[in-house]
Amino acid sequence: MEFNPRKRTSNIFLLISAFVIVSLILWNTNSFFKKFKEEERLKMEIWATAQSELLQADEDQELGNLTLKVLGNNTSTPMILQNKDGSIRTNNMPEEMVVDSAYLQKKMRQFASENDPIIIEDRGEELATLYYGNSEVLNKLKYYPIALLLIIFLFGAVIFFFFKTNKASEQNKLWAGMAKETAHQIGTPLTSLLGWNELLKAENINPEVTKEIGKDISRLQTITERFSKIGSTPELEMHDIVSETEKAYQYLKRRSSKLIQFSFSSNIDTLLVPLNPPLYNWSIENLVKNGIDAMKGKGSISIKVEKTGNTVNILVADTGHGIPRGAFQTIFNPGVTTKKRGWGLGLSLVKRIIEEYHKGKIKVFSSSKEGTIMQISLKSNH
Structure with a gap:
């Protein structure tokens, strides 16, 4: 059997490299998630500014195209706008649920835990509070690191069982090699003992002595046969x-x-x-x-x-x-x-x-x- 320590070293190197690569992917994904969240926050602050202009405008005052475009451009982020008089407006939320006040209060608490609410004010006067949640894309991205961690875990488990099986296989080869070598080493003196026993028989030694020696030689032959079969498929x-x-x-x-x-x-x-x-x-x-x-x-x-x-x-x-x-x-x-x-x-x-x-x-x-x-x-x- 050939025992190669370089193979073990290369396996360990590959394992470490794989973990480093997966860790870098995980870190990069987390960084991307944070950056995406910051950009979404900026987008909502711009929307809040446009909403502030809307709240301050007179009924006969025309709003600029940019303000209207900003207000109508948000089609992905769920929002709840609570005016200072307590009235509520929603955007990008299920229509059948927005009439349920208990549901809206629950969603406001949820949005506040996900993102800090944005206070819309003018000259120090609070006009409204904007609660917004994570967009669908951001929610999917949020669970991506968990999926990666699961992949790391499964990957590690596969590698662990691979090395365990590989080690067991190497041990089996080692024991099989030792058994065959033992059988080979016993074979030479065993042949010699057979010859010496025949000579003892020719010298008219007590038959009981040569008979017992023959039994022990037969026993050694059985042991040799057993060891020689280790590591190979025996015939049944x-x-x-x-x-x-x-x-x-x-x-x-x-x-x-x-x-x-x-x-x-x-x-x-x-x-x-x-x-x-x-x-x-x-x-x-x-x-x-x-x-x-x-x-x-x-x-x-x-x-x-x-x-x-x-x-x-x-x-x-x-x-x-x-x-x-x-x-x-x-x-x-x-x-x-x-x-x-x-x-x-x-x-x-x-x-x-x-x-x-x-x-x-x-x-x-x-x-x-x-x-x-x-x-x-x-x-x-x-």
Whole structure:
């Protein structure tokens, strides 16, 4: 596996650059909003001046074209003009609502919160008060920064999950590379051991000795095969789930302390399931060893094979101290362990073997201070 720190640096640089660009857009939008609001304020002050001329004009006095044009040119900004006698005029507001005094009072308070009212006066005498709200364009522009913030948040979430997935992928490649290298390194001395064992047999050594050595060599071959399959898609063939589970059970029973009470049961005699035996047996061994560790080397381990419909469940139960309910999901994550010593890789490997390779499911079926039951579920073709 090739580990390239420059790629990580470039990703971080791209992330920072993206945030800077979006932040500049947000800042520029905010500046534009403020400038647009100031221009709208100026437009309303000009309109107020024209209105002041209108209020001061005599009935027979003609207004200039500019004043009339200013007064008639505002078609976008909603306004409420309250004269000093209390009478009210509206502009650019729903006609069916302007007769509702409660509605007008509410809108006046709203407009006052959005923009400072403009006092129309002449020589110190107050003639009217102009309340105006934001135009439709300004209202849309006001929510644009919120939309940008949402985009930033979503963008950040996508980048976060991208890096998280990328990191997990790199870790998986690292572990797969280490596993394959381990299998490769074990292969050389293993071949040598096979040769030495054959020589011992030729020297008429006690057959029991060479037989036990052969078992250990076979065990090393199984371990090598398991590690060599990590990181690649293993081939699944039809195997009897009952006999394969019992095989793993018998192996562990012979090599465990006499303080551990083992039991095996099945409600079926035989059932063919797509399996990769070395990896499946590895999963059973990991679950049993975890149970033994939880019991501190003394207690009971039971393995049950139960067929329900098109599913076969393998239940591995121990009488250990149990798993906290809040850790039912996290214990399958790499690096998570409830032990004082441990790498936290056993259950994550089991999850990968069962769910990714065998398309099954694994979960904590139940757990309490009296013990834990782990359940593997696989699909059967019968």
